[in-house]
Amino acid sequence: MRLVPIAFAALLSLAACAGNSQTPPAVDVAIADDETVTAALFEAIRDQPPLLQAYVRRLPKGADLHNHLSGTVYAENYLGQAARRGMCFDRARNSLVEPKPACDAARGRPPVAGADGALRAVMIDALSMRNFVPGDAAASGRDQFFATFPRFGSASEDWGPMLAEAVRRAADNGVLHMELMISPDRGRSRAVGRGLASAWTGDLAAFEAAVAPQLDPLLPAIRADLDRAEAEQRRILACDTPRAEPGCAVTVRYIAQVVRLFPPEQVFAQTAMAFRMAAADPRIVALNFVGAEDDGVALRDYRLHMRMIGHLRQRYPDVAVALHAGELVAGMVPPEDLRFHIREAIEVAGARRIGHGVSIMHEDDAIGLLELMARRDVLVEINPSSNAVILGVAGADHPLPIYRRFGVPVAISTDDEGVARSEITQEYIRAIRDFDLDYDDLKTISRDSLTYSFLPGASLWVGEDARTYVAACEGADPAAPPPAACAAFLAGSAKAAAQWRLEQAFDRFEDGVHDDVSRHPHLLQPAAGAAAR
Structure with missing residues (x-):
């Protein structure tokens, strides 16, 4: 890394005023450090889509935290x-x-x-959503999106090739870690709940005692399913050979899905199974409730579902919870259903991450809730394409800038990239355009995606700004092997090790951009006629 310092504040705007014939001031590439040049190039090309596409594809993106495996397949x-x-x-x-x-x-x-x-x-x-035109079809974007999943049929049951596709695309887009939502028990626990329907009275403790003896014996088969899928993924990618594909280096953890559209006894059995799986298998790091949030059953039982999770968390306090909440807009549901979903997901169910969170400003005491989320470091998984297609929410209508203004961490993720015909590079580009993000914003979002991942271990960072390494790694240079104390710290924390890999990736990225600009300084010229920002 080039360590010649230059104050970032000294950078002048690289975009010419509309109609201004003067050439804008440029960064002196010979003395500027890598990060400054990389930020300057970003500002110069942000309004030039082909160049921006190439730039953002190379950008290290940390983790994709909100990604349904069945929906990631094209x-x-x-x-x-x-x-x-x-x-x-x-x-x-x-x-x-x-x-x-x-x-x-x-x-x-x-x-x-x-x-x-x-x-x-x-x-x-x-x-998929290919060729779907809102207003020109019998179905809404929301209806078409959710209708695709049952149409996959049993083609979506062979997880090995699906995992291979997911990590291939992740590696191609600069993603280092994925947390994929799957149904590890393949519906076995739902069948248990259905078989015990007559025992359901609403007493959570009593029903837990009834289902437990039938859930625990399922664990070995679930573990074997994951073993087979991962072995097939590794075979497809040649991971244990000299021809190993880049996707082999992407770490994968799983979030157990609970389909919330079924009767309460089936939802409870799934939830109890999800907690058991996460407690028994380190590959399964959390649980999440899935299914359209505006579905009649999901709305009717929302508070009950949150109580189910809260009840089971008392037995499994170390199992993380991430929840779809606030994937709603005014008019989609009665106003009263907009006022409590995110808060109950956090306060009752103990969610550490919220998926979507679009309806945040409709919540009772929205400002207080934002302050609570910032205080508890509850990250919001933002899915720009999904929100635009399903909810019709984008640009100034989206609350991402509000979350960031209140200090709530956010990460950009894909949701269902195959269905949406997207990939995480396109999600970042949409976020850049919709929310006027700069390079420092992108770097923070990428870092936060790993900081708030459910990987175990201590963080590489001290404090919340992701700018200061822990004492063991103080002064370490990502371009060089870490000192012994830092290496020992990284070896003891899967999260810190992933964060260090990201810092190494940023070092390579910024060094490469500096080299590109050194060879082609004209890249720092804004597009003809670009307006001042």
């Missing part, structure tokens, strides 16, 4: 899996289905394998 890859399994496409339901009865194009069930271009296009559009 429709084309689901079609490949379906074709290999001999599946059919039910044209009436726009869904992949098993060949029982056999595929028959004449009866509206053509085989996926060998589908022509027109039929293949129909399939891809049905399994």
Whole structure:
């Protein structure tokens, strides 16, 4: 890293005023440090989409904390899996289905394998948001988005290839760590709850005692499922060979999904199973409730669901909770349903992270809630494309700037990149455009994504500003091997080790940008006619 200091405040705007013929002042690349040059280049190209695309793809992005494995797979890859399994496409339901009865194009069930271009296009559009135009379709963006998941059918049950796709794309986009939402028990616990429906009285402790004997024996099979999926992922990526793909270096942890759209006894059984899995297997680091928040069952039972989690957290206090909450807008639900979801997720269920959080300013005492979130360091997982497509919320209507103004940490994530036809680079670009983020903002968001990950261990950082290393690593240079004390600290903390990897990635990124600008100083010139910022 070049250590020649230069005050960042000395940078003048690199964007010319509209109609101003004067050449804007430029950074002296010969004396500026890597971070300053990298920030200057960002300001110069932020209004030049092709250059911004290349820049942001290279940007280290820490962790993707809000990502559903089934939704991360692109429709084309689901079609490949379906074709290999001999599946059919039910044209009436726009869904992949098993060949029982056999595929028959004449009866509206053509085989996926060998589908022509027109039929293949129909399939891809049905399994994703591709070509969806709000207002021009019978379904809303919200309806189309959630409808895609059952359409995947059993094509989404083979986790090995799905994991391989997820980490390949993550590595290609500068992501070091993922926390993927999956259903590790594949519905086994829901079946337990269904079988004990007659025992449900609303007494949480009594029902927990009833389901526990049937849940614990499921753990070995769940662990074996994950073992097989990860072994297949590693085989696909050649992880244990000299030809290992970059995705092999992406660390993956899992968040156990609880589908909240079922009767209470089934939701409770899933929740109890999720806590047990997270307590028993270090790969499963948390739980989350999934399913459309505006669904009738989700609304009816929301407070009950939060009490379920709060009850079980007393037995498993070390299991983290992240919750979808506030994925709502005015008009989607009655006003009273906008006023308490985020607060109860935090105060009753003990959520350490909130997914979406779009309706924050509709909450009772919204300012007090923001202050509480900042005080407790409750991070909000922001999913720009998902919020735009499902809720119609983007730009000035989005609360991300409000969260940051109140000191609430945020991370940018993908939600369902395959369904949304996106990737985390595009999510960062949308956030840059919508929220006028600068390079320092991007670096903070990337760092926070690892700081608030559910990786175990102490943080690399002292305090909240991610600027000061812990004492053991004080003065360490990411461009060099860490001193012995720092190396020992990193070896004892998975979180700090990931954070150190991110600092190394930023060092390489900024050094590379400095080299690029040194060779091509014209990159620091703003786009012709760019307006002053």
